Amino acid sequence: MDTVAGDLDSRVRAHLEHLAVERGLSINTLSAYDRDLARYRVFLDGLGRADLNGVTRADVGAFLASLGGAASSVARTMSAVRGLHRFALAEGWVGVDVTDEVPPPRVPLRLPKALPLAEVEALLAAAEATPPTKSGAPMALRDRALLEFLYGTGARVSEAVDLDVDDVDRQDRTVILDGKGGKQRLVPVGSYACRALEEYLSGLRPELVRKARKGNGGALFLNARGGRLTRQGAWTVLGAVAERAGMAGKVSPHTLRHSFATHLLDGGADIRTVQELLGHSSATTTQIYTRVTVERLREVYATSHPRALTGDLPVG
Incomplete structure (x- = not known):
């Protein structure tokens, strides 16, 4: 020592x-x-x-x-x-775990923020209005495909930018995502995301590939120079689209993931299915979305039911 x-x-x-x-x-x-x-x-x-x-x-x-x-x-x-x-x-370096009886700090529960469906649709529509780059590339096809994919699969942004074209089965409408800890999962790709991907793959990606100065490893999502889109690049895309939609500072790639999970539960999906789609190793992680849904149910009930209680309950 x-x-x-x-x-x-x-x-x-x-x-x-x-x-x-x-x-x-x-x-x-x-x-x-x-x-x-x-x-x-x-x-x-x-x-x-x-x-x-x-x-x-x-x-x-x-x-x-x-x-x-x-x-x-x-x-x-x-x-x-x-x-x-x-x-x-x-490892036998110590004889006792001295942290065992130290109480953990209390962390306030933060519910994930999900967008209403109308705002998701407004965001996706704004992606179609992406202006061309300085080189003239119409990046709107890629931007729409990226955001449709994130919302349609619940993928993390890191999972999306790591994808290669071959990872998407366009006939079966599924994608293989590499999650945390190297765990893979097979996720369906909805028709809207599939259509947006097809338009991007046929209408823009070949042009971007020709601009590449070196190989991109078959990456699915490319930047304006033909290289693999980075995680930071995806954040920049979403930020610009959100600003055009009047939602600046309100949206992150994870917001689309939260919206994906919340809208599934609102639509009747069971928590086990959502857990599998998100790639959570434990259902406990997924259960936070049920709290969001319950809060939404309370809100709808309070504003819609003619006998919903407002204020204090009567005593006696």
Whole structure:
């Protein structure tokens, strides 16, 4: 052991390597955990802890109390710390998990924001009005195809931009999506999204391919230069379309995913089916959408039923 920081660094590196190789966490998640655990290492170094064996429950509680910022950020940091100590216990580096009895911070429930169907349709219509690029490429076909696809499949934007043309079975109207942790799922593609994809694939993509200076790996969605559309590029597309629709700042790619799930449940789909379509490993994650639907039901009931109660219930 050279230094306190060095010893802790080696433990953290081993833990992050385990998360990357065995758990298949994304680069973004691993980077966030690395930043969180860096703060934890600095805190422990300030306490003079030589290694994880010297850390106490009081130390973890003090670290939790020292954290500022949003509750969700604090919760993620504590999740990273718990994961490190549980891994240390499993590896035999420590004899007890000192985070076991430290209560987690309370995170207020945030319901996902779904757009009403009318606003989704307005957004998709605005995509048809996408102005051509400086080179004259009519990108409206791609923009409409991208947004129809995101709303029609519930795909994450990262899943959409990673797609190749061959991933979409245009005859069977299905697509293979690579989700978190490398888990694949087969999702139906609705007729509106299929039509938009066909128009893009036949009417614009060949032109974009000719503009490419190098291969694009058969990517489905291309940028104006013929390269694979990036996640940031997809965000830019949606932001521009939302602004034209008068919805600037109100929409993100995840908003379309939330709308996909909420509209399915509103239409009578069961939660297990929605879970499969979204690629959630646990139904618990999907259940938050049922809360959105219940809130919508309450709203409709309160404004539509002639005997809906408004105000306090009578006593006695």
